[in-house]
Amino acid sequence: MSQRVGIIGFGQTYHRSRRDDVNGVELINEAVRAALEDAELTIDDIDAVVIGNMDHFEAVNYVDTWSVDGSGAWMKPLIKLTTGGTTGSTLGIAGYHHTASELFDVVLVIGWEKNSESDTTGAIITCSDPIFDRFSFSGALPGLAVEASTYMKRYGITEEDAALVTVRDREHGANNPYAQLQKPVTVEEVMQSPMLSWPVKLLDICPRSDGAAAVIFAGEQKAKKLSPRPAWVLSTAVRHSHSYFGDINYEEIHTMQEAVKELYKNVGIKEPLKELDVVELYQPYSFAGLKWIEAMGLCKPGESPRLLRDKVTHMDGELPFNPSGGVICTNCIGATGLLRIGEAALQVMGRAPGRQVPDVNLALSTGFGGAYWTDLMLLGSRPW
């Protein structure tokens, strides 16, 4: 019992550093209404709802029940999921599983966050082991900076190389009316921005955003009936690892290496740089836009700065990354992974005004979180 699944609708809020004009439930409702409008459906067409955000952030537990009025889940099957940074990608993959199982035909998936209502670093620190890691754990930013320190030493990567990634994504974000940060920056501006956690500077890291995203998944027959051009789910891959941060291999992001191996094999991709058409990478800081694309097999280890300098991953390049501006421009954490899926779906559906890559057949979206975890979802214009 299983069916093919397509994405038929996507909605998002206008992401900002604070959305004091709405509470969490109202923020969720904005994204849900936008998704229903995009798919030309009403809430009555939805069979089940999957929702999630970060643990400890807004300090509202039972978010699933608390948000029912806004999510539209009133008297419907409803589940809440949360897996840290990967929450949004987990939500999307769960929506896919719900639909593929044939137990539900049209599934609404919602990710959201009000970072302005949270102590982001304090809340993230509570993800670490309370006895052995928490006294020293310093939140997401230093946790990422450790990886950058080993990567720079091993391959002679510079802070200027990483700055090229921020410059690209900020340039792309200027094309996305929903992005929190829409102003391009220069390498000099990145280099001169305050050093937050060596070697990561203010403009190397994602912002904290208030925002929500909603994606509608439908089974094959429904998707064909309801959408002129669904974004078909071709494959997913998930790799989560390790309880202690001291167990992570900071030299390699082996979860990404293993996840892409499975995904490429599933769909027969041999040369990802040539065969993929666009990537929405969950890239929380600039250095990830170098090291992680090497792990994706786009070039040899240490060679990614050349791809940035040659603009291979820019909008007009061979494989554009983050046409939306990505995580560097918007990071409402529980929604971030789902925004990658939604933006990738828009690219396949040909509905990304201002940021559309021409003729997208294959769009890859990723999720990142926890102890360097990786989630992947590949969308395509043809179901098989």
Add this chain to the structure above:
Amino acid sequence: MEKSELLHLQVVVELPYRWAAGRNGSLMLKALRDEKKIIGNRCPECRKVYVPPRAVCGPCFIAPDETVELPATGILAGYSVVNYPFIDPETGEKRPVPYTYGYIQLDGCDSYLSHFVNETDPARLSPGLRVEAVFKPDGERVGQMQDILHFKVSEEKGG
């Protein structure tokens, strides 16, 4: 639309907790407190030595069965000099900056120990640098990771 006043509710919540270290964790913390020793354990299948010692090796999914005493010396595998202020959920206070957050690979150990390093000049730090644990004095150790005050850069030349 007319601009209206937007209000917030501000509340400070205290959430006290008590976590069990378990048999393996207690073994390590007791050795730190009483003998200034760092204890790990080894997986019989992959032969990896882990610190802290644990009841299960995740990749092999079996119990490490050999207790290993580790030296107080090792290398700084990766690090960051933290320079941004944030509220430490451990204390409710701002954690003083700058400080160096590092992953230390003790000699003979395969996993890392996350801890502080008492050098905050990035120019003087590099992956591979030799470091050693500085313990709190006798009478001040209570059986927690902070019984190691920090790691200091060793006098000997690092790799």
